[in-house]
Amino acid sequence: MREKTVFITGGAKRIGASMANYFHTKNYKVIIHYNQSKKEAENLSQELNAKEVDSCHTIQADFSSKESIDYAISSFYKVSDKIDVLINNASSFYPTPLQDATEDEWRKLLDTNTTTPLFLIKGFQKGLKESEGCVVNISDSLATRGIKNFSLYSGAKGALETLTKSLAKELAPEIRINAVAPGIILWPENEEIDDEEKTNILKKVDLGRVGDPADISSAVYFLTEANYITGQTIRVDGGRS
Numbered sequence: 673m674r675e676k677t678v679f680i681t682g683g684a685k686r687i688g689a690s691m692a693n694y695f696h697t698k699n700y701k702v703i704i705h706y707n708q709s710k711k712e713a714e715n716l717s718q719e720l721n722a723k724e725v726d727s728c729h730t731i732q733a734d735f736s737s738k739e740s741i742d743y744a745i746s747s748f749y750k751v752s753d754k755i756d757v758l759i760n761n762a763s764s765f766y767p768t769p770l771q772d773a774t775e776d777e778w779r780k781l782l783d784t785n786t787t788t789p790l791f792l793i794k795g796f797q798k799g800l801k802e803s804e805g806c807v808v809n810i811s812d813s814l815a816t817r818g819i820k821n822f823s824l825y826s827g828a829k830g831a832l833e834t835l836t837k838s839l840a841k842e843l844a845p846e847i848r849i850n851a852v853a854p855g856i857i858l859w860p861e862n863e864e865i866d867d868e869e870k871t872n873i874l875k876k877v878d879l880g881r882v883g884d885p886a887d888i889s890s891a892v893y894f895l896t897e898a899n900y901i902t903g904q905t906i907r908v909d910g911g912r913s
């Protein structure tokens with residue numbers, strides 16, 4: 673029997689899947705949200721359920737409306753009667769140079785990076801209070817310093833970090849809310865970055881290398897166990913920021 677349950681948004685692949693595996697090894701029941709990565713989510717769920725029956729479930733939702741967030745929450749409670757940890761990991765990320773930026777893109781980037789985490793926290797507030805649970809929001813180590821040509825994305829992640837602090841005050845003492853802000857862990861899937869550019873980017877990282885998804889998973893897990901930490905953002909970025 674797994675006593676604790678974690679809900680991971682965008683958990684089908686990449687950093688989200690690493691966290692799903694990590695929390696599963698820590699004896700959590702894992703509920704994986706996905707949007708388009710159905711196959712990856714189902715494969716991961718099968719793998720985890722092969723280790724222990726009923727230890728993983730998947731939920732599909734496109735977080736582009738308040739209805740989809742409410743749907744994800746009601747779907748969650750169909751497969752789990754309690755929530756201990758909410759990890760707001762799902763995100764969209766692409767450049768939006770100001771001259772081409774549109775209201776639609778601003779809305780999309782806010783939807784995934786800020787609005788969804790906010791309303792998931794609101795929707796799960798009662799459940800998290802009952803379990804004295806916690807939330808970990810996944811930000812970006814450079815968001816609050818500003819990222820050239822990514823103003824909309826960094827604005828949305830910056831708002832997420834501010835929400836982390838404000839909601840930590842508002843929901844204390846029952847619910848702790850923290851954030852992990854990754855540096856370069858996995859190169860973006862939808863953007864070609866050549867080797868020379870990668871080398872130049874890595875020159876700005878004190879530790880001189882990309883991180884590993886496990887570095888993020890272990891930092892997130894640490895925060896779930898750290899009972900006297902709330903309202904903090906930990907930058908896991910090899911010194912980049």
Ligand SMILES: NC(=O)c1ccc[n+]([C@@H]2O[C@H](COP(=O)([O-])OP(=O)(O)OC[C@H]3O[C@@H](n4cnc5c(N)ncnc54)[C@H](OP(=O)(O)O)[C@@H]3O)[C@@H](O)[C@H]2O)c1
Nearest residue numbers: 682686687706707708709734735761762763812856857858
């Ligand atoms: N990768 C890095 O090095 C890095 C660096 C800095 C910060 N981060 C942050 O760390 C987290 C994980 O990074 P990552 O690179 O693994 O993330 P990612 O692959 O860019 O995105 C994670 C998941 O978000 C989901 N998603 C996107 N749009 C969605 C929508 N409209 N509705 C619902 N789900 C949606 C996707 O699910 P589906 O695939 O199922 O559609 C995707 O798999 C993100 O919050 C990211 O901003 C990552």
